[in-house]
Amino acid sequence: MNIPADKILYGSLIGAAVLLTRIPYVGKFFRLIDTLIHESAHAFMTLVFSGSVDRIDLFTNTEGQAVTRSKGKFAWIMISLAGYIGSSIVSFGLFLLLSRGHFTAVLYFFIGVCVVNLILWVRNGYGIFF
Secondary structure (H helix, E strand, C coil), X not given: CCCCHHHHHHHHHHHHHHHHHHCCCHHHHHHHHHXXXXXXXXXXXXXXXXXXXXXXXXXXXXXEEEEEECCCHHHHHHHHHHHHHHHHHHHHHHXXXXXXXXXXXXXXXXXXXXXXXXXXXXXXXXXXXX
C-alpha cells in the first residue's frame, strides 16, 4: 500500500506537535502559545459583542485568564465558548497552512498574535516576559 506524501507530512506535523508539547521545560512554552490563542479568542469575541477587554494574564503553569466585561447573557455564553472553539479553528487553519507549505505565514501569524496581545492586553510580568 502506497501512502500519499501529503498524508505522511500531515501525520508527521501532528506527531511533532504532540512531542514538542511533552518535552520538559521547552514544552511549556509551546503549550503557553495555545493558552495565548485561547485567551485571545475570548478577547476577540468580547470585542465582537461590544464588550471591553481589561487584560490577559498568562501564568507559569500554562494557565491563562482573560478579564473582560460584556453585557447580556448571550454575549457571556459566546465569549465563554470562544476560547476552545477559537483554539480549534486556529490550530486547524495553521495545520492547513503548514500542509500547503506556508511556513512563513504561520511564523508571521504567531508573531502578530504575540505583538497584538502584548500591546493591547497582556499586563502581568510572566506574560510580558513570554
